[in-house]
Amino acid sequence: MGMFARLISSWAIKGQKKDLQRFIDQLAAMDSGEIGFVLAIATHLRNNLEESGYRLMDPLIDYPADPTVVIRLQRLIREFQRTGAMSDAAGAMVWMHTMRVGGQHELRGLARKMWGELARGMPHVVGASVDVYRLTNKFPNTSGYDQYPQGLTPTPT
Template sequence: MIKNWIQKKLTQGECKTALKEMEVFLKAIKAKNDHEMGMLVAVATLIRVNLADNGGLPKAVLAGSGTPREFKNSQLYMTNLIREFQKRDQPFDAAGGMVWLHSLKVQNYPELTERMLEVWSELKRGFPLAEEKFKEIAKLTGKKTPKSALKGYAYLPSGIV
């Protein structure tokens, strides 16, 4: 009984922290113009495609059907990836990773769904510009944009549609 109470308190604390972090992220992306949102959508899509293709995250997690433990482990993985992007001074990559980190958190904390819907509403502003931004990224990196990214930039995570 005490163990359950402690676990509930810890979970409530984690959820409150996740909500605060998501609100900071939402405020930041609301301040972005549509071209910046297009770039964020393109970068987040490339990160998702790369993670799916290279096994960085389980396919079940990306499909929204993972176990609570898989979602927690994936959140930890994304947190570490974001920190690595930040260390390398790659703010757009870090922001792209945050899109998926926050999306994953909704799976463990359904209370965050409403706020995440707001995040995706903002991200949708970038959908019309995503293909243009893929071209810019390809020009900068010299790497061809994967077809799955070109076809999947308007992908919405489970529970967001």
């Protein structure tokens, strides 16, 4: 890799670390019930995306198989934001940050912290699903909400 490419890569990693840390800080400021709502939406989104061909639960394998996944998730986030669907945007951010780990292994420690914050919401996902239903008249598909992506458990075993 040339010097210019290394410089660009270093700049990109710094920006991605900053974005991920900001997201972690937002999660850290939330109550567990609020995180349960974000996790319910993120899980519903993951299940829908996987039905349409995305693979999101093993970023170290899935990202190299499809490096465009992060760009597609970024577009989805922008669309959610444009339409005012901020909860959906937050759910998509979970997967964007997760998948970035597959391309930038330096993000893995921060992604583990993100999943540690998300874990605080796991006991509240069922209740949050009722809240989602009240807002949308549709129950979210939260199957697998208590599973971590491969390699991103909060505490490595």
